[in-house]
Amino acid sequence: MFTTTIAAIATPYGRGGISVIRISGDDAIAIADRIFKAKNKKTLAETKGFTMLYGDICAEGRVIDDGIASLFRAPHSYTGEDTVEISCHGGILITESVLTALLAAGAVQAGPGEFTKRAFVNGKLSLSEAEGVINLIDAETKDKMYLARSHTSGVFSREIDRIYENLLALVSQTYVYADYPDEDLTDLSVTELSDGIQKALADVEALLATYKAGHAISDGIYTVVAGKPNTGKSSLMNALLGRERAIVSSYAGTTRDYLEEKATIGKIFLKLVDTAGIHEAEDEVEKIGISRSVSALEKAELVLAVFDASVSPTEEDIAFLNKLKTLPIPKIAILNKNDLDTDCTDQYRVYLQNGFTGVLSLSAKHKKGLDELKNTIESLFVSGEIDYDNNAIVANARQNASLLQTADHLKRAISALDSGFTQDIAGMDIENAMATLAETDGRNVTTDIVDRIFHNFCVGK
Ligand SMILES: Nc1nc2c(ncn2[C@@H]2O[C@H](COP(=O)(O)OP(=O)(O)OP(=O)(O)O)[C@@H](O)[C@H]2O)c(=O)[nH]1
Ligand SMILES: [Mg+2]
Known part of the structure; x- marks a missing residue:
């Protein structure tokens, strides 16, 4: 999906024990091989994934440092692409020189959040998990860190999936009705359909109620x-x-x-x-x-x-x-x-x-x-203790807005049935609810929204 191979310094700018420079994309392994010479004489290209090699790092025709190259082969990496992480000594000039050498060898400088954006686009992370990553990095309080971890570990995504699957089951029944209105094929009565929507609405409202604390x-x-x-x-x-x-x-x-x-x-x-x-x-x-x-x-x-x-x-x-x-x-x-x-x-x-x-x-x-x-x-x-490991919590205005729209569509579906409309009419509102619910976690979102979210990240993440 992405044609370029990106590189960036993943660790903070400054003096430290170690710096990590990340490369991701189709040519990541070939590019890393141009500057990294393993002591065991093997190239990264002939090495299997999840391997770390020790070797020399070369720039401007000489060895400038020695370090470790960690190899992740697609799809088993953070981004879902071939990825190499080079760890060198943590000096500002060394780190910049390694990055410059990688750019000279064919990589392009990654933009803010580009690794995580690729992870999202390649299906490795949902949008709420990606938003959790930035909150985890930004967390200055313990509870913000726990909440972010709850999102990166998929607690919120799983709850969205669960509600989505319930709506899918309901809407598929309304399709049966739409295709064969005179036959008694659908298992669901209008009351059962209405109850099912009420249940989904209650689930969405329970999520919405968590936003006050999440915010x-x-x-x-x-x-x-x-x-x-x-x-x-x-x-x-x-x-x-x-x-x-x-x-x-x-x-x-x-x-x-x-x-x-x-x-x-x-x-x-x-x-x-x-x-x-x-x-x-x-x-x-x-x-x-x-x-x-x-x-x-x-x-x-x-x-x-x-x-x-x-x-x-x-x-x-x-x-x-x-x-x-x-x-x-x-x-x-x-x-x-x-x-x-x-x-x-x-x-x-x-x-x-x-x-x-x-x-x-x-x-x-x-x-x-x-x-x-x-x-x-x-x-x-906030009232009482929060079970971050098991309870989904809405953490930002974007998620909240999508859920509010979902609740509106579900209310419309219920009132359609109450007013005597047929199941397939309510089905259209359920489908709209599914679309906005999917947006909550990144399926269906526009590229503008995706770009805006990832722009808040730091370079190298
Ligand atoms: N006794 C007593 N004095 C207080 C208390 N709180 C503040 N003060 C005193 O009231 C004075 C003004 O305090 P500030 O905190 O500067 O008040 P402020 O509202 O920020 O004032 P401005 O910035 O000028 O608007 C200082 O002399 C404080 O020591 C208090 O609880 N008890
Ligand atoms: Mg004052």
């Missing part, structure tokens, strides 16, 4: 810490990060520009944004900072609204709080500085009765009450 684990939740100046937003940011990242001072207007950092909260992570205090400002720079705070709020998936509960609420607090109530996302009100004697928490609670997902009194400075805040945040997205 929080895999993508993180864009969370904005907002409030008036000096309420303790940056102190809260630092407390949640567990390090002194943002500048904290008693001067109102300390944070001028917004600051984004990742904070792990149990199984999920937040893309936590500290913002400039929102108020009527005169200063030009401050005005820009405040407008950035407002834009961040517009993108937010969760707001931590910080109030200084050591002083009574002002008109400005109440106006801000009422404005927040109009945002259609979860909001947690933080009544900060509860360590001070002048704790006015109860005065705030009067205004916070509706429209907030949670109201918590804490001290960001003294890191008191943070566990409750973390539990509240985590429980908005």
